[in-house]
Amino acid sequence: MSVISEENVRGESVFKDIGADEEWEPTAIESLCMNCHQNGTTRLLLTKIPFFKEIIVSSFSCPHCSWSNTEIQSAGRIQDQGICYTLTVKSKQDLNREVVKADSATTRIPELDFEIPAFTQKGALSTVEGLLDRAVAGLEQDQPARRATDPEVAEKIEEFIQRLRKLKEVENDFTLVIEDPSGNSFVENPVAPQKDEALTVSRFKRTVQQDIQLGIRADDDLEEEPDGNDLETMRNEVLVFDTNCPECNAPASTNMKLVQIPHFKEVVIMATNCDGCGHRTNEVKSGGATEEQGTRITLQITDPSDMTRDLLKSETCSVIIPELQFELGMAALGGKFTTLEGLLKDIKDLTVSKNPFICGDSGTTDRVQKLNEFGEKMDKVIAGEMKVHVILDDPAGNSYLQNVYAPDPDPELTVEKYTRSFEQNEDLGLNDMKTEGYEVEN
Structure with missing residues (x-):
């Protein structure tokens, strides 16, 4: 042994x-x-x-x-936030999407008023069709005993099983919702790096009850966590707290500091270095409240020196590159304080280098070719050989891109303020319909 x-x-x-x-x-x-x-x-x-x-x-x-x-x-760490995937299944091709469903995830099909609660099934690496088959198998398991003891209930369950099976014909659109407070579930985007119009990904803050279910809070600890250290102390000191490496799960330390960005606002920067595997992460969170209006920042890249511009991408910020037909949702990559070059390299790593569905049996030739072509275009943008526009769209108004001509106007940089939509307020938790960090299901 x-x-x-x-x-x-x-x-x-x-x-x-x-x-x-x-x-x-x-x-x-x-x-x-x-x-x-x-x-x-x-x-x-x-x-x-x-x-x-x-x-x-x-x-x-x-x-x-x-x-x-x-x-x-x-076997990895529980993520900082929960995650919710909402997929509109419109064709049989959508049934082939690969899905990682953790045992802490809740699966719902609103059209059938059907729900598989968390921790009632083991985690699975499957497809959408595989999840439907697994649900049917679970309902069929005790049918012989039901027919003997309660034929009426058995008949109703059989009717429901047939409705589940009929979903695989995709005669009508239906919705699959996977909500996982651990943040470790995943639904494939088959058109990456383009935006998936059928798939919505959102993150939410866990409730105390969910923390208890995941075992990261004591059963008798029903009080919310108290506020952190004194604000003035945090401005003048680097705070250090113990954590675990997100890659190898070894004990590590995270440094946290409040930093004032010139011509912008105060942010919280957190950096983790792992001595075990050498992995490093940095994350940025806004130190202020949500702005009254959203912000859309557009930069036209005209010179390789644009890659050195400082950039703050908040957790609520989407990144759009129209010339590449690319859109990165607000939940991806988290908050970052980096340069434009650093952000573009992270986007390439996320969509190409570290994409699990372009290797092995999961990677189709067309998909691999499309993503490799996207990676080559990103290399040209980073090298200054391809002129594109980079748009930071942040409904919370907490993102920033350096104006190298400050305090004078930047001819290549445009900053627009706009009024948030009802849906954007929902995503930010600003509507009354939002409760305890959960998404409102229509």
């Missing part, structure tokens, strides 16, 4: 990257079959997928009754 040493936990030998060249085998464990109650075999694979961090894939098979089962569990 192998021993997991501290070096292995902190290094790269426990969770392996998925790749065709790997020769290592999963761990096999003899375990009890829940179908025939004889011994079968469970195989465990500890691996690492971009976007999803570390995961544990388990596969059980029984040689006696041929029953099998596959599950996926997140």
Whole structure:
């Protein structure tokens, strides 16, 4: 039996990257079959997928009754915010979208008034069609017993099962909602790097009850967290608190400081450095309140020196490059204080270099080619060889792009103020219909 040493936990030998060249085998464990109650075999694979961090894939098979089962569990950290995916299924192609559903996720189909509560199913790496099949299998499991004890209820459930099966024909559009307070679920965007019109991604702040469900708050701790240190102290000091590395989960330290950006406002910068794997992150949050109006900042890139402009992208800011038909939603990349070059490199990494669905069996030739072409165009933009417009659209008004001519006007930079829509106020939690950080479902 192998021993997991501290070096292995902190290094790269426990969770392996998925790749065709790997020769290592999963761990096999003899375990009890829940179908025939004889011994079968469970195989465990500890691996690492971009976007999803570390995961544990388990596969059980029984040689006696041929029953099998596959599950996926997140082995990484719980994210800072919960995430909600709302997918409008319009065609059979949408049924093939790959989905990572954590066991803490709630799955809903509003048109059928159907819901699978959190922690009632194990996590799964599947497709939209696979989720429907799994729901049907769960409802069918106890049907023989229901027909014997309560035929009327069994008949109603059978009718509902047929309605679920009919969804796979996609005769009418339907909506699939996956809401995960851990932030570790994912729904594929098959047209990346373009915006997916059928898929809406939003993040929300967890409630105290959800923190308790996830095990990150004590059961008897029903009070909200108190405010942090004195504001004046935070302005003059770098605060340090313990955390875990988002990559290898080793203990690390996060530094936090309030910084005043010239000609803008005060922001909170948080940086984490991991001594175990060398991973570094930086995140920026606005130190002020939501502005009365949204802000749309447009920069026309005319010279390679534009890449050195300081840039603040808040968590609520979308990034649009019209010439590349590209739009990055407000939930992606989080808040960042960097340069324009740094932001463009992060966008390329997110959509191309670290995209899990362009490698292996998941990557179709057309999709891989499209994303590689997008990566080449991004390289040209960064090198100053392609003239494009970069638009920062922030309904909270908390994003910033440096004016290199300040205090004089910048001929290539336009800043517009606009009135937020009702939907944007909903996303920012400013409408009365929003409660405790949840999205309002229509």
